[in-house]
Amino acid sequence: MRPFDFMSILGIAEIFLVPYMLGYILKTMTKNRETGQIETYLTGFFFLFLLQGIVFSPAYIISGKDFEGIKACYRVMLIAVVILFVISILLSFTILRPDAKEERYRQKFKREEGILLGIVILIAVFICVRTVSITDYVRDDFMLPMVRTTIDTGTINVYNPVTSRAYVYGLINSRKVITLPLYYACVCSVFGLDEIIALYIVCTIRTIVCTYFSCILFMGIFTKIREKLLVFCIFLGALILSGDYFDRAIGTKLLWNGYAGDTIVAAVMLPYVIYIIFTGYKDKKLSICTIVRLLLILTASVFITSIARGAVLVAITAIIAYISCIITGKSDRPQNDASMIVEE
Numbered sequence: 497m498r499p500f501d502f503m504s505i506l507g508i509a510e511i512f513l514v515p516y517m518l519g520y521i522l523k524t525m526t527k528n529r530e531t532g533q534i535e536t537y538l539t540g541f542f543f544l545f546l547l548q549g550i551v552f553s554p555a556y557i558i559s560g561k562d563f564e565g566i567k568a569c570y571r572v573m574l575i576a577v578v579i580l581f582v583i584s585i586l587l588s589f590t591i592l593r594p595d596a597k598e599e600r601y602r603q604k605f606k607r608e609e610g611i612l613l614g615i616v617i618l619i620a621v622f623i624c625v626r627t628v629s630i631t632d633y634v635r636d637d638f639m640l641p642m643v644r645t646t647i648d649t650g651t652i653n654v655y656n657p658v659t660s661r662a663y664v665y666g667l668i669n670s671r672k673v674i675t676l677p678l679y680y681a682c683v684c685s686v687f688g689l690d691e692i693i694a695l696y697i698v699c700t701i702r703t704i705v706c707t708y709f710s711c712i713l714f715m716g717i718f719t720k721i722r723e724k725l726l727v728f729c730i731f732l733g734a735l736i737l738s739g740d741y742f743d744r745a746i747g748t749k750l751l752w753n754g755y756a757g758d759t760i761v762a763a764v765m766l767p768y769v770i771y772i773i774f775t776g777y778k779d780k781k782l783s784i785c786t787i788v789r790l791l792l793i794l795t796a797s798v799f800i801t802s803i804a805r806g807a808v809l810v811a812i813t814a815i816i817a818y819i820s821c822i823i824t825g826k827s828d829r830p831q832n833d834a835s836m837i838v839e840e
Contacts, residue, residue: 507687511698514577515541515706517584524587528785534709538768539789541706542796545676545760549799551576552652552675552682566650570682605722612726619733623704626737627751631696636743637756639677643691646681676757676800700754703764707750708732710767717774757801761809765793769810770817777821790814 516533519540523531531539551573605613641657649655653667680699684691689698708729715728739747749759769790776786790810797806 501688503688504690504693507683507689507694508698510577510687511683511694512702514581515544515702517581518543518547520584521580521587526785534713538706538709538713538764539792542765542792545679545796545800546792547576548573548679548682549673549675549796552678553673553799566646566652566678569678570686573679573682574686609723609726612723612730616726616729616733619730619737623733623736623751624701627697627700627704627754630751631692633752635696635752637753639680639753639756640691640695642677643681643684643695646677647685647691652678670802673798674757674801680755695755700751703754703760704736704750706760707736707763707767710764710771714767714771717771717778757797758805761797761801761806765797765810766813769793769813773814773817774821777818 516537517540519536519538522539522543523536552569638657642653645655645657645660646652653663653672655662680691680695683689684694711732712725712729715725719725736747736750739745739749739751742748746763749756750763753759772786772789776783794807794810797810800806
């Protein structure tokens with residue numbers, strides 16, 4: 497592993513801060529002040545993957561797969577991030593009062609809630625320690641070799657990451673759209689960040705944090721009691737820590753492949769899709785913001801994993817969630833009508 501320096505620390509900060517920065521810009525542009533901080537971060541998290549896909553996908557046409565072309569794509573991505581960062585700072589001065597949702601949660605913690613919060617923090621520390629302790633083990637995917645091959649050769653999917661030999665027939669078109677390895681290579685190349693640290697630690701922890709955020713929002717559909725949400729976080733952390741018993745368990749996927757696109761779709765995007773559909777149906781309106789957020793997630797999933805593991809799963813989840821809302825709504829109406837007749 498390469499030693500840490502100022503640029504590496506800046507790169508780690510960029511990985512964690514850019515999603516909130518992008519989400520804050522979208523929140524301000526849509527004038528949706530009711531959006532909480534958690535949802536702001538998640539929206540920016542999804543938009544980041546869409547942004548990197550928009551920047552790197554035309555690389556096959558513009559760059560000609562050569563070194564200078566990739567360098568140009570890196571510069572475009574970096575300039576876009578810097579511009580958006582400056583915009584987010586300027587927009588932050590326009591906010592004069594906190595959001596309405598934030599005001600409701602600004603209550604002092606009770607003694608029981610303080611204990612539960614301490615357990616949540618302790619489990620979070622254990623998850624970070626566990627994530628760091630398994631960095632020396634080999635993963636069953638090719639993300640790290642692909643990132644290293646991209647950085648070393650300065651090409652986009654020209655060389656096989658395992659054999660280091662050039663592809664004879666090239667890469668299939670469906671794989672060319674997946675630009676997530678190029679985004680990771682861009683971050684590591686620009687900031688001089690070690691690939692293992694960036695993938696196995698930093699991006700994995702970021703995905704776990706977003707998983708917490710997405711699941712908390714989903715759980716918030718059923719309860720707003722802070723004590724119950726903290727208990728849910730404890731069980732979620734225990735699930736992640738105990739996930740190594742099965743290689744397909746979500747805990748295992750988060751700890752060992754938290755940087756992978758299919759893990760991000762399963763652990764972060766799908767719970768959030770269910771949340772926004774249930775929330776929209778509960779409010780009895782399918783707003784434009786809800787449709788835009790669904791399209792944002794659907795489009796972003798195309799650039800981080802295969803269609804079958806990404807966009808198809810998002811679409812199926814959205815359809816099933818909406819049908820479930822309709823069935824639940826119809827089953828509740830007769831009961832309500834009957835109760836009204838009895839009251840009369």
